[in-house]
Amino acid sequence: AQSVTQLDSHVSVSEGTPVLLRCNYSSSYSPSLFWYVQHPNKGLQLLLKYTSAATLVKGINGFEAEFKKSETSFHLTKPSAHMSDAAEYFCVVSEHPAGGTSYGKLTFGQGTILTVHP
C-alpha cells in the first residue's frame, strides 16, 4: 500500500525568501513521486517527478525536490518565493509492484497551501 503525508497544511513565506514544503511517503514497492500545484479555480499541474533516476529533481518555475529513501521524504524547495507561487501543492506517490503492470494510480497527500506575502 502507498500513502503520503504532507507535514504542513499551511506555509506562509515572504516574497524573495526560501520555500520548503515537506512530504513523507510510504510505499511497499519502488515508488514514483510527484509534486502537483493547483492554483485557485485551475486544474492540477505537474511541477516535477522522480522516477528512480537522479535523486535531485528539478521542475518548472524554479522548484526542485530531493528523494531521500533513508528518510522516506520528498520535500519541495524553491530558493526565492514569488507572489505567483501562492497556490495549493500536493505531494503524490505512485507504486510499481515488481513483476506487475504499473498503471499509475496516484495517491495524493492532503495538500499544503502556500501563502506568499509581499
Add this chain to the structure above:
Amino acid sequence: GAGVSQTPSNKVTEKGKYVELRCDPISGHTALYWYRQSLGQGPEFLIYFQGTGAADDSGLPNDRFFAVRPEGSVSTLKIQRTERGDSAVYLCASRAANNEQFFGPGTRLTVL
C-alpha cells in the same frame, strides 16, 4: 493541442437524482483515470481505464457509482441516487506514454 476537457464544469442537482459527468481525454491516451476531490482534501482515486475496460474500480465508494468508456476515448462517470456527501470536484486525467497524468479542470458537483 487540446488538453483533457470535462463537462459540465458545474452541476447542481437535488438529492436522489441521477447525474452523468463527461471526460474527453487527450487524443491517443489509452489510460484514463477518475478522481474525486472533496473540500479541503487531496484528490482520491476512483477508477482506472485501460482502453475500454475498467482495469481497477477499487476506489468507487459504492454501487451508486459507475463509469464507462465504450470506445476507449470519452468516459462518463455516472452517479445514481445522489447524496449530499457526493458533493465534490470530480477530476479526470489521461496518461501520456511517459506516464505523466494530465488533469482536466474538473466538474464541481453540488447535491442539495
